[in-house]
Amino acid sequence: MTDAPILEVRDLAKTYGARLGCADISFDLWPGEVLAVVGESGSGKTTLLNCLSTRLAADGGSIVYAMRDGSRRDLATMPEAERRFLMRTDWGFVHQNPADGLRMGVSAGANVGERLMAIGDRHYGRIRGTALDWLSRVEIAADRIDDGPRAFSGGMRQRLQIARNLVTAPRLVFMDEPTGGLDVSVQARLLDLMRGLVRDLGLSVIIVTHDLAVARLLSHRIMVMKDGRVIEEGLTDRVLDDPRQPYTQLLVSSIPQA
Amino acid sequence: MLPLRVRDIAKTFVMHLRGGLRLPVFSNVSFEVAAGECLVLGGPSGVGKSSILKMLYGNYGVDAGEILVAHACRPVDLAKALPREVLDVRRLTLGYVSQFLRAIPRVPALEVVADPLIALGSDRAEALERAEAALARLNLPRELWSLPPATFSGGEQQRVNIARGFISDHPILLLDEPTASLDAANRAVVVDMIEEKKAAGTALVGIFHDEDVRDRVASRVVDVSRYSQRRAGQ
Incomplete structure (x- = not known):
């Protein structure tokens, strides 16, 4: 067991006007x-x-x-x-509605690759390779890499959202x-x-x-x-x-x- | 250090959906279990034998007293341990064969059985090989091994559960009626497996309604009704 927490939360509070969050x-x-x-x-x-x-x-x-x-x-x-x-x-954030966590107008591969580019990766071949690897880890067939999320079922969209989140480790x-x-x-x-x-x-x-x-x-x-x-x-x-x-x-x- | 020492534990269920009805089950239960012995919890049904086992596993809360487990050479009190400490004790020290299998969707029987070894960092192929051997010994038909146990019969599920509980070398093993839905041949296999655990120095605590099995495996019997808080007729 490691001996330090990753997150320590103390007395956290949020109100919306008079209403308690x-x-x-x-x-x-x-x-x-x-x-x-x-x-x-x-x-x-x-x-x-x-x-x-x-x-x-x-x-x-x-x-x-x-x-x-x-x-x-x-x-x-x-x-x-x-x-x-x-x-x-x-960090990752997986939303209930995949449309809130994905870019619906770009391909599955771009959805995954985008997070990699955001941390500075610019090598196209490597990004595509990593995206393919992650699509297979979430059980999305390699030949769907150029399809957009709109062509995916609800379950597939959610798996794509998970891949997009986890690709940056x-x-x-x-x-x-x-x-x-x-x-x-x-x-x-x-x-x-x-x-x-x-x-x-x-x-x-x-x-x-x-x-x-x-x-x-x-x-x-x-x-x-x-x-x-x-x-x-x-x-x-x-x-x-x-x-x-x-x-x-x-x-x-x-x-x-x- | 003894593997398991139980001191004055007590349990009362409070049923809030029934107006806060208090159901005291037992209090001041104390016992110790040494390596290589099988302590049997005895007494009529309803005295709280299963509740004691669940408290020993950290699955039920403990109202009073302490449960000291020798975990990685130091005592851990399961009555007060943090969730991650309880999980670490379960991973390394404490095994449990529950009465009913809680099947995880989509996970095949073989993986259910191999899981405790993989959690301990064993090589996956080796863990699966040992799982196959355990299921074969318990005569579970080979065609079931790659299927999730949700649709298995009671006896088949129980054998998956037993194989999973016995596969690792945990120093303490808790058994809740492991032979209840088994035929005579498989009961005999389980009795042999318990004897092997005793010989290997495992400390066992069990509940066995089958008198024949109980007489064969028990080192000692603790009569839980001695501690019962239930009044006659309750």
Whole structure:
């Protein structure tokens, strides 16, 4: 086990005018750890994800990130340009709707290659080779490299979005309902793929989902949110098999048994 | 250091969906398990035997007391350990054969069985080879090996579960009714496998409703009903 967290969050809070987004959020994320944030819509989980990924400015608290060189930096005081570079290289963000994370007007290969060019790679042959490699890792056939995402099914688009995110070898990936809106069999294939990639690459992941089955399959730890606050957290199978809080018991007991 | 020491653990379930109903199960349960012995949790159903095993695995919360596991030469209290510590203990020290297999979609039986070895960093081909040997020993038909176990029968799933639990050399192994849905021939295989683990110095804790199996593998029996908090008729 490594002995330093990749992300340290303390007393994070966000309000929208008088309305609470999230409050009193404190946790450490460790390298290789997958944290699921679960709760109903409106519980604050997406607000939390957007604050953590600096897509949204928090009102209070701190987020400290361990850089590749081992230095620890407070994201709130990091210059904008440096933060953008971090988001393009060291981090990934997988959106629920692939159209939010892909460029729909360019080819699959360009979608993957673009992230490489953003970190300075200019060698066309090498970029295309890496793009091909990543398309095959997400089970997209090589002969689809010049097709645009509009010609892809929902499941393929989501796999392309994952390839686009992982091509720069990020250390921390944020995911917002990545399997939402997909057919069950497509979802299973995507989950299986994500499980393998997360494990092989040793990624740290924060995944927001309302689907407890997704949380069980992918995550090591769960935080349950309600009304903007974390009401229960712990090892994923402990929270799901022995829930303590009334709201967690309600959530777990509401899962249909297939 | 003993592989496993349990001190005064207690469990009460609070059912919030039923008006906060409190169901005390047991309290002050204490026992120790030495290397090479198989401790059997005994007593009628409902006294909390499975709950104890789940607490030992970190799967159920512990209301009081401590569960000290000798993990990489130091004691870790599973009653208070952080999630990543529990996962590290499971990876290296603590194996568990649950009563029912929780099948992962799309993952074939062979990979389910090999997984604990791969997680320990074993060579993939070698891990799969050992998984094949384990499934063959438990007489799981070869044509099932490459299929995900979700559609298997209860007995077939249980054999996948047993093969997975026994494949690694974890110093502690927890067994929750591993022979419940097996025929006599496969029960005998499992009894042999348990004896081999004991001989290799593994500390085992198990629940066995089958008296014949229990009598053959038990080094000692702890009667959990001694600690029961349930009143008669509950």
